[in-house]
Amino acid sequence: MHNSALEIQIKTLPRSPGVYQYFDEEGTLIYVGKAKDIKKRVSSYFTKTHDSGKTRVLVKKIASIKHIVVATETDALLLENNLIKKNRPRYNVLLKDDKTYPWICIKKERFPRVFTTRRVIKDGSEYFGPYTSMKTVSTLLDLIKGLYPLRTCKYDLAADKISSGKYKVCLEYHLGNCKGACEGLETTESYDKNIVAIREILKGNFKDSLSQFRLQMKRFAENLQFEEAQKMKDKIAVLENYQAKSTIINPKISNVDVFSIVSDESFGYVNFLQISYGSIIRSHTLEIKKKLDETDKELLQLAITEIRQRFHSNSKEIYVPFKVDVGEDLKVTVPQLGDKKHILDLSIRNAKYYRMDRFKQIKITDPDRHTNRIMAQMKTDLRLHEEPRHIECFDNSNIQGTHPVAACVVFKNGKPSKKDYRHFNIKTVAGPDDFASMEEVVYRRYKRLLEEKESLPQLIIIDGGKGQLSSALKSLDALGLRGKIAIIGIAKRLEELFYPDDPIPLYLDKKSETLKIVQQLRNEAHRFGIEHHRNRRSKTALNTELESIAGIGEKTIVDLLKHFKSVKRISHAKLDELEAVIGVSRAEKIYNYYHST
Known part of the structure; x- marks a missing residue:
């Protein structure tokens, strides 16, 4: 259909509540939506500049539009839900659940x-x-x-x-x-x-049953039927125990549905709790795959309609974390405190636990999807222009200014790539100068990658605050890489993330997966650097001790270490054992050195 024909269709749409349907050139239904005002909502697709690439692709594919006018917003919600489930349009989220429930x-x-x-x-x-x-x-x-x-x-x-x-x-x-x-x-x-x-x-x-059992127990006791009275007492105990476990809020809160949502880049997780007399009589969490970067509000509205239909709920009130449009017949409450807020928080916690469980399952069954989700989340959390598939983290290591070294660890797709780890012995800096050391190793690392035409990382992490970050930036400037690679610094005490030219640090949620990966990088760089520093100190200490013995040269030391494996064994060796390896004269010098008073 020509654009002019599509424009005519849009201009003649009604300003009434209802459902609109988008079709492509082949006449295939590709999207279903609902609106209070069909004309206003559909027009917005063609007049707004959309942030989502998926939405822009959808708009390009629209060849014709159909609509269905209904009496109320509630009718529009139900109709939209039914059309999505029946036709499964490509650009709609699918609320699939093939389970049969008991x-x-x-x-x-x-x-x-x-x-x-x-x-x-x-x-x-x-x-x-x-x-x-x-x-x-x-x-x-x-x-x-x-x-x-x-x-x-x-x-x-x-x-x-x-x-x-x-x-x-x-x-x-x-x-x-x-x-x-x-x-x-x-x-x-x-x-x-x-x-x-x-x-x-x-x-x-449980109120009526408890009252009846207590009345019967009293009658049996009055008639001296103590065995029957004990049976009633046991039933009361069973019922009270069950009530105590199932009642989680004020029993006056009854016939209420509670909905909450947590989401990430690709999925939304909507939890549903049904409350009756203060008890949770039903709990369910729905996973929804996003198609057009839908907002939490859009996903929650769709899920509320679907879940209430599926579980035949006739509750007249719902508790939600923010205002939603679900029709005039339903009272919408956004709790702020008290018992109502308590039950909403419980629902949110259920959604988060479900999301964590799904992550664990996906990590095993579909590692690619898990990796893609992590990368997309890191891109958003760290305000990057591209997904950080290749990350490098630097850390300096020196103790009391001796043997300064640095470490570079590499993560690819969120996992350590140990074959790409690198050690650096500081060459141009005298004494314990962390800033100058960081400048040196960053320059050496990326100068070499450029010379060898190796791939550069999407993200560099500097273990340290603003000072170390500024030093690393000097090297990127010198190499012409400023702005081509994202770089941040992480301060150890409060886990603050510093960005170039931004005085205000970023604080991530302590439980976020992005922060956990950044911390893992930092800790791995620290471990790798300390290990190298320790090896350098040990090697220097060993060589110094043996070389300090007059008349003992490098070749003799190598022969001894090859045979005895360590300086400690050499120091405890008997004279004849030493003679067998390096001869009488040198053996006596070493033996006397370790055994003289």
Whole structure:
């Protein structure tokens, strides 16, 4: 379709809430979006300058536009969600989840059974869930069965069949798990009272059951039925214990959905908690792959609609970390303090843990994706123009001014590349001058890389503050590399990151992966430098000690070290052992040196 035709389509769009659809030249649906004002939203795609390259590509591919007008924003949300799931457009985030979740069913029948299922059959039965964890379902069913005797058989317990004596009690009756409804030993009224109590427990309300058990315990005790009273007391203890573990906030907070989001360059992670009577009755985290650098707000709005549909939530209020547009029928609360803020923080913590678990899994199953994500995150965190696939870190090492050395460690794709590590013995600097030493090694390193036409790093890290960073910059200026390679300094005490010509340091989140990699580089450079410094001092110390013996030359020292492996063994060697290696005359000199008083 020609641009003029597309312009006409845009001009004739309605200023109403609804859904818009973008199609390419082949007529393939490539994007679905929702808006309060369709015309205003669609026009913005063609009038704004987009930061995201993906969005610019999408706009170039748009050949035609269709729209669907709806009555409210809520309808637009639902329609957008359904169209995305049905058509899976290329530039939309996909909310995929092929799991079938477990439910707890109270079967519509005389003497209803209570059991778990993954199939929802519309036969009038009640279904509670879906639950995201089978462990939660098992815990609830065990609790219910421990409190209330229920039948597990599939018999048709019609009144005429029971009265005719068609069924006989089974082992469950003799074990005390069932009261024998199949033989008419329990009335429907008594059984249905238990079902009412179970229904409330599944909703998160324990108050009625506890009151009933306490009343029964009191009656049994008054009638001196102490064994029955003890059973009631045990049930109260079980129920209170479960309530204590499941109730995490004020029980007055009920029928509320809590949503939070954490994200990185490629994915968003939305956590959902459903609260009933202060208890979490459902928890789920959704991973969403970004397609057009969507904001957290856009992802959260999409996920709220999807999750509430998926879990059949009818809560009238949601808690979220920031304002979202999810329709007029839903109350949106952004908690600032108290119990509401506590539960929102818990949701955020769940999202972060899920994200960390996914990282660990991806690191094993898809290392390339893990590396790409880390590199993209470092580019953003460190304000770089390109991903730091090749990083080099420098550190000086001298103790009391002796044997000054420097180390350069190299990381590629976020991992140590030990074959590229380099040591430097300081040649042009006298005494302990860290600034001049840093200037020397940086100059020598990159002068050589330029001469040998080797690839340069995207990032240089200097272990030190502003002084060392300034010294390294002098070398980059001298080589004409200023501005071609990003360079930062890291101060040890507060983990401050310094940038050239910027007096204000950058502080990264102490738990961020970017800071961990920078710290790993710094620590590795320090370790590598200290190791080299120690070796130089040891070598000098050994040579000095042996060379100080009159009449002992370099060749003799080499022969001795080859045979005895260390100076310590030479000093403890017997005279005849020394003679066998270097002859009588020199052996006596060394033996006398170590054994004279």
